[in-house]
Amino acid sequence: MPKVSPEHTEARRRQILDAAARCFSQRGFHRTTLKDIISESGLSAGAIYNHFSAKDEIVDAIAQERHARETALLAEALDESHKPLDLHELARAFFASFASAEQMESRRVGVEVWAEALRNPEMLTIVRRGVDEPRRVLARVITDSQERNELPAAIDPDGLARLMVAIFQGFVLQQAWDPDTDIEQYLATVDVVISALTNYEGR
Amino acid sequence: MPKVSPEHTEARRRQILDAAARCFSQRGFHRTTLKDIISESGLSAGAIYNHFSAKDEIVDAIAQERHARETALLAEALDESHKPLDLHELARAFFASFASAEQMESRRVGVEVWAEALRNPEMLTIVRRGVDEPRRVLARVITDSQERNELPAAIDPDGLARLMVAIFQGFVLQQAWDPDTDIEQYLATVDVVISALTNYEGR
């Protein structure tokens, strides 16, 4: 079926990436073979190589998409919120993606990407992009809050941003290991921490 | 009929595990071949198989040792501290291991173990043991602090324990991706958070 529309090409790409994502989520990408992706996608080896020139490229694309989707979700959540942003809202926005099961699968792959980033520069770039941007957003919101006297000026905005990102990352891990991990309990604690910081007047 | 002393056996095991740890830290589990371990250890394939019946067993042993060492370090830190423990001291104890470069290598492997735990039940068990125990210690310390009125009673001890563990895990990740990450800045922020919680009287 040649002379095919760009939509068709894009659909095939999706078909491959969706199949790969399912495989990666189940077995991890090191244990996923091209045969797995072939079976799962219903395509042939050649068809896949018409869209990606190597297995690694599929892995990269999945990692990239994952972080792009997460960043998009966050940006969306920020846009919907009323200015000025407060940290409570921001925290909720961060955790919003935990609703769907599909996102849960995606986050499992994300954890593997985190590990892969330690050995694969390509992946480290992707991870950094996905982590640094939210951190910068957070740091800005923190600075703004300090200027409005809603947060002690003594707090280092970057340090707190890092810590809040860590709070998110740590939960991702804990929930990945145990899907029953109680997100509401966790978010309630996050709220307490934020409130405590908000009311804190230095030592 | 073993002709060799148990000490010799143990020394061989160490030789293998140390070589494997170096390989894993550099290339990751999946990219490390048995040939790599053979070269790095200076032993033969057969010699290795006399101590481990499969590559996976080496991986498991490394993961196990890693968490055992970390738990031991933590226990040691707790023992040395003067009762009653406060959260500031506890946080410092958690982060104590970040001093040495060797520990840095070990933590890189640890991150991969975290990812591996998502697909390998054996590894999940190891990870859970390594994470749950500290969390329980933390929760107990928090409860104690609440009883001494050093922390608001409204805080959920388990939720806060989880969050503090997350604060640790997130930093491990961030530092693994960027070794220049400033630990003192981070610890200062952790201290602020703990102080804020200590002084917080609910809303």
Add this chain to the structure above:
Amino acid sequence: MPKVSPEHTEARRRQILDAAARCFSQRGFHRTTLKDIISESGLSAGAIYNHFSAKDEIVDAIAQERHARETALLAEALDESHKPLDLHELARAFFASFASAEQMESRRVGVEVWAEALRNPEMLTIVRRGVDEPRRVLARVITDSQERNELPAAIDPDGLARLMVAIFQGFVLQQAWDPDTDIEQYLATVDVVISALTNYEGR
């Protein structure tokens, strides 16, 4: 029902064969993929298969054309010369094709055809046709010369024809390996050999 003129068909064939010849000369038959020919020709896979039913057929056609062209060049050279032919002129005619760079490319392909002929009967037939015909021409010229007493009668015409063909083939090889090989030096030596034979009166 062909809608296209025979000229168009022939033009397409040329387009394919020219592209293929360029590819073969650069990478050899075996390393040239159909994709290479597609890129080089600017045509599509389907278009090529409308004119050739397999890659081998293109190879055959190239080999055939090459030898046809060489034979034609030789015939032309013979026609132009004034009878009776002498061996000096004939040798020059043989080596005439070494002038152009295009012919140089063609000869590189020719060497591969020589090798291919050892395994591919189709190709062997082509090579034989291309080699036997000149050899017969040479043998006839030699016989004629002997009858005119310009060459010792003791010489075996077929043996000498073979040897003169070999002199040509060997030079093709040597020049293919080293394009700087001095053709004038070589031709001068050939002339000396012919003169020596001409003047030779047996032992």
Add this chain to the structure above:
Amino acid sequence: MPKVSPEHTEARRRQILDAAARCFSQRGFHRTTLKDIISESGLSAGAIYNHFSAKDEIVDAIAQERHARETALLAEALDESHKPLDLHELARAFFASFASAEQMESRRVGVEVWAEALRNPEMLTIVRRGVDEPRRVLARVITDSQERNELPAAIDPDGLARLMVAIFQGFVLQQAWDPDTDIEQYLATVDVVISALTNYEGR
């Protein structure tokens, strides 16, 4: 069977190279698959890769050995001859290898190496070594003969050496295409040419 003698290692290498040579001679090295070599040698893929790190390395080794053997045969023939060498003897020495059927197989592979040398620098080096050395030997013999007044001084030694090498190469080709090619007829003609040159006193 580890801790094996160097002889054993060498025997395995031979086993592989002999099998490969048989395959190459039958199908050519482009059409010979590793599976072919595996079947023919009776070894496993892994065993082969213990001795050669890629298929290309086997091809190179075969080409190298072929030329080494040919050079050795020539050197041997030269040593056996009584000084001073004359061209008749030298020509016979060159053609001595045409006796055995095994050498015939080897020469078929050699023709393929000649073609391969046009695209593969590694192979070109091997071919050049195999061709230049005999050419130099020939040129020296020619110069010596000229000094002894057995050959006209007007002849260019290098040109004649090239031509004699070509006479050899051309015969290799012709015999490879047609095993029935008469070597005695050919050698007789070569002798006539040499005699004619010997008696030639310039134009």
Add this chain to the structure above:
DNA sequence: CATGAATGAGTGTTCATTCAT
């Protein structure tokens, strides 16, 4: 006729594991 996406058998290569010495 032209297109080029799709096919899938086949390729060279790797690597955890075994076992005769």
Add this chain to the structure above:
DNA sequence: GATGAATGAACACTCATTCAT
């Protein structure tokens, strides 16, 4: 126990060929 050559299933990837549009 120690050795390391041997195994062979599995892997990622290629490419001549087909055929629906």
